[in-house]
Amino acid sequence: MxxxxxxxxxxxxxxxxxxxxxxxxxxxxxxxxxxxxxxxxxxxxxxxxxxxxxxxxxxxxxxxxxxxxxxxxxxxxxxxxxxxxxxxxxxxxxxxxxxxxxxxxxxxxxxxxxxxxxxxxxxxxxxxxxxxxxxxxxxxxxxxxxxxxxxxxxxxxxxxxxxxxxxxxxxxxxxxxxxxxxxxxxxxxxxxxxxxxxxxxxxxxxxxxxxxxxxxxxxFEHRESSYVSPLSGKTRPLRIYATKDIIHQVQFTLDVTQKVLPLYEKLFDIEYPLPKLDTLVAHDCDAAAMENWGLITGRTTSYCLDSSNAALHTQKIIAAMQSHETAHMWFGNITTMAWWDNLYLNEGFASLMGEVVAMDKMFPEWKIQAEFLNFHLNKALLRDAKLSSHPVEVECPDANNILQIFDAMSYSKAASVLRMLLTYVGEEVFFRGVSAYLKKHLYANSVSRDLWDAIGEAAGVDVTKMMQTWMCETGFPVVTVRETAKSIIVRQDRFLETGQPEEKDNQIIWSIPLNLAIIESDGQLKVNHAITLNEKEIEIPLDTSRSYKLNVGTSSYCRVLYPSERLSKLSQQAAAKPPVFPLSDRIGLVHDVFSLASAGHTELSVALDLVHELGKGEEEFLAWEGMRDSVGNLVSLWWEDDTVHDLLQIFQKNLYAPLVAKLGYDYDDNESPDVKQLRTLVISGCLDAGDSKQVDCSFVRTALNIIRSIIKELRRRFDVAMETGDESIFVAELETPIYVAAVRYGGRREYDIVRGIFDNPSSPSARTSAIVALCNPADVQLIEETFKFILTDVKEQDYLEFISYLSLNRKAKRQVAQFMMGHFDKIYEKFSGNFQLNMMISQSFERLTTKEDAEVVQEFFKASPRLQAQGSELTERLS
Ligand SMILES: [Zn+2]
CATH class of the missing domain: 2.60.40.1730 (tricorn interacting facor f3 domain)
Structure with missing residues (x-):
């Protein structure tokens, strides 16, 4: 040779x-x-x-x-x-x-x-x-x-x-x-x-x-099941493989696989093409899971749960993961993008199919359509509201750079826009188009236009033209409503988190399904799905003495800005008992109002008032999750200003504490998923709100007392479990809050115990809970210790989780950035070619808010030739 x-x-x-x-x-x-x-x-x-x-x-x-x-x-x-x-x-x-x-x-x-x-x-x-x-x-x-x-x-x-x-x-x-x-x-x-x-x-x-x-x-050991194809009657084996330490925790994954395969066969009208489907659960994976054809691989946290004590949250993660990866067996694997610049289509589609459509059919009680708004839609809109955002479909000549440009927005925005399209053309037509597209490109490659053409043909509308702006242009619109007595005038402009765009940044005209609902006198909603805003501004005849709402179902990828009087009416109707609007509209309204307030389109007090009003009577977990996310973003944004931060924390205390008093700590198997998850959310919310200065005035005294009793109870449970070795006192739903309360309000002893749990966890979820807690000490020395052991004792696949959770700890935010800059070469070497690298860099810096921080980060990226491309995009995001 x-x-x-x-x-x-x-x-x-x-x-x-x-x-x-x-x-x-x-x-x-x-x-x-x-x-x-x-x-x-x-x-x-x-x-x-x-x-x-x-x-x-x-x-x-x-x-x-x-x-x-x-x-x-x-x-x-x-x-x-x-x-x-x-x-x-x-x-x-x-x-x-x-x-x-x-x-x-x-x-x-x-x-x-x-x-x-x-x-x-x-x-x-x-x-x-x-x-x-x-x-x-x-x-x-x-x-x-x-x-x-x-x-x-x-x-x-x-x-x-x-x-x-x-x-x-x-x-x-x-x-x-x-x-x-x-x-x-x-x-x-x-x-x-x-x-x-x-x-x-x-x-x-x-x-x-x-x-x-x-x-x-x-x-490897395995658990086996099978499913019968509804199209051919053929039986195919399904197996989950893992090492013997975790194999007893894979039954739920196997059950989901068995449920979802026949469902996809029917939706796509194409039989699963391989003779078997295996899933290998691995202790070390870069991605959460990977859709290798016939042999899915994924992390323990993606696929394992303790069936005797599993939090609903863990079940949802596993179900979403497996139905997402299984959707790829058709979309991506049978028909594959011609080049990486169209990878978003695979991922957006699998996110929509796996995490919304299939999940909703398998587990209707989870109200997954509404969860999508918190998990995908709002996240995408928040990121896409930055001037430095990028189009979903972006040229990527060098395949090695795909991991850099392929951020969470590409998954979430692509999925959100596809969901808008599905709502617009209707589910039956949408899947007729998808099926035709897959059949036309069996075992071959395609580009996004092929899918738009197929759905357009099924729907009889020009989908390609409509999708062009959503996928190939940067950003999204805010729809501003003005009223006359007999009409509403709706106008579109690009929405930016910094306020009104300059003319040069405001040239795109999107095709926006308006989904206008009139609220009838009997309280029923009459929805018109046919009106689309295809121009800068249109006038729609409407008796404005009647109640109406745009973007019903929160399916369009936009924000809606109403006149202030209309917004206050909508807020009252959202908070009414029973609520006038469905869950997805209440969630959408909260996200919109907070985002519009942050951009200066409306007062922040309007947003806080809406949450205050809704909070009095809202019983749905997902509506609360939307409120928690929105208020939490605000708290995170103001982390450097003690006065504002403390006031917002008082607001959170008063929001969550009464519900803890009402719901208590005990989980009942017969409770609805909503009650279980809501209890966990408000207990965690109280823990997070508890770390501001404790202003002892009558206004907050009751809430403070409740929070102090929560911390006491969680720490008591931790101590009892550690002393007796009986972890049954750890209801799975409270595992993370218990560890966090112990480490944040305890000290060295609790930190060391949780460190021991991280090293030898009883389940993947215990390990994740330990990571959250180890990133949450109040003591700066313990925070320092966590930073130190990341470099020596943490598996590569867990780096991102540590960075993410540390960046949420107010006392560690700046240190995360310093850590990344201080060890950049080592981290770059370790993760070059991995999915995690780009996300780790974003998470390390994007919580910073001052000009001084932006300058330091900019200098760092300028000095690092390896990161010129990533750096310029990131520093733009920071500024
Ligand atoms: Zn995927």
Missing amino acids: TTMEAENTVPDPHRLPLDVRPTHYDLTVRTDLEKLEFDGNVSVHLEVQKDTTELVFHSTGLELSDFRITGFEHSLSSVLFDKDNERVKVGLPFELRKGSTAVFHIKFRGPLTGSLAGYYRSSWKNDGKEEYYSLTQFEATSARRAFPCWDEPLLKATFSIALISRENLVNLSNMNVESEDPYANVSEEVHSKSEQWKITRFAKTPPMSTYLVAYANGP
Whole structure:
């Protein structure tokens, strides 16, 4: 073998030349979990599209050898490695002619590192002893870290995978096992140990993109179930794999998988295309979960729960995660974006399908449509209200940058806009279009326009034109309403958190479904879904002596600004008993009013009054969650101003304390999900409000007394559990508040106990609760200690959680930024190529609010050439 370090190998550093296209890979990988390394060989079947004398493909971090091409007996020696672009160019001693085929072979070898990307290792404790297993994470561009390949989503091929491992371990891959045999042909060194090895051969996949290929090797156990296809009557096995320490916690995930697959088959009118669906729950994952075709992988926090004591919140996370990943089995895996700039479509769609449509059908009692507003819509609107926001669909020539531009807004805005479209055309028409789109692009690639065209055809409207502005332009509109006696005049302008936009930033005209409701004399809402605002301003005839509301259902991606008298009427109606508006409208109204007040369109007192009024009678958890988020954002924004911060904390105390007094601490199995979650929310709200200066006046005395008794009770439960070892006193719903109260209002002793729980948790949720608590001490020395052990004792996958929770602790906010700047090179090295990096950087800095902070951060990014692109976007966000 001859190798040379080389210059850039091709004119376009971001895309492979298409002289040849892979059609099939025969991939064999041997895993050695003792030496923590892997090796293998790949034979790639190529179709020659253009006469060529070279092959250019992706590979990075691997030792490659023995380059051969079938029909040519010598190994190929002209090999150039282009490290910067993660590719290899092999010169051929003859020309491959257009229209011919060729089979290209390479051997490869690499280490199983803890990088969470490519083929990597995960660790777990087997009866107290640390052991390893291996799995893959290839999205977006890490298949090339595991085996040499043409690593672009458009270059779909079939895969026949064989895994060689020690005989006592389990091999998993996308497809079903075809055969498993003893394997003797391993090196002398291995033979000398007289170990038994085996080779597991998997069935050939359908055509698929490299980023969806997956395999794993380890001492996995599994739980099994099956489902019957409603389309063909065929039964398919469903399995959840995990190591033995957590396998007893996966039943709920299995149940959700079984429920959701037939549901999608019916909605898409396409049968699940693979013979099985496995899910591997892993101790170390970059993403929360990954939709590898036929072998989903995900974190313990995404898929494990203690069925004897599980919080509803945990059940919701698992159900949403699994139905999101399963939606990708069709949307993304059968039909895949041609390039990464359209990845938002996969993610927006899976978020809408998995986290709203399917969840609502499986668990109607969870009122998931309304939860979407808090979890996705409002988050997206808050981010998108910044002048520095970016369009959902943004050019991304370099696939390695997709992880940088692909932020939460791309998931949440894309999902919100798709939900608006679904409401506009109706669910039945929407899915007719989606089904036609998937059928037209089976096992192929597509661009977003293909989906708009298909839905548009089903609906008989020009969806492509409508979606163009929502997906390809930055920001969103505020709809301002003026009234005459006989009409309303509605006008659209770009909404910015800083107030009125300059003319140059206010040029876009969006197509906004107005969803106008008239409130009839009997209190019923009569909704007109047909009116769309396609111009700057329109006048709609309406008797304004009657009650009305726009954006009913809060389905359009906009804010609505009413005249102040109308808003106060709407507020009264929202707070009426029984409420005039459905839950989603009450939530939308709260989010809108707070956002409009922050931007100076209305007084802040109007927003606080609305919450005060609603708070008197509101019984729905999700409405309370919306209020808590809105007030919490305000508190977070004012964290540096003691006076305002303390006043807002008093407001929160008075808001939540009466409800704790009413609901108590005891959870009853027969209670509605609303009551359970509301109790947890108000107890946590009181804990958060309790850390301001305690102004002891009659105005807050009652609330203060309640809060003091909450802290006392939570700490009592913590102490009893620690002294007796009986954790049954920890109702799952109160696990996090109990740990937080203990650490925040206790001291060194409580901190050390919770640190011990973090190291040896009884369940994934106990571990998450311990992380929240360790980020929440009031004592600055203990905060310092948490920062120190992040670098030494925290698994890579948990960094983001630590950074996020520390950034919510008022006493740690500036330190988080300093921590990130102080250890940036190390963190960058560790997380380069991971999903978490961009989010970690955002979380570290975006809570800062002063000009001085912005200048410091700007200087830091200017001085760091690695981060010029990220830095400029981020510092714009800060300013
Ligand atoms: Zn997804």
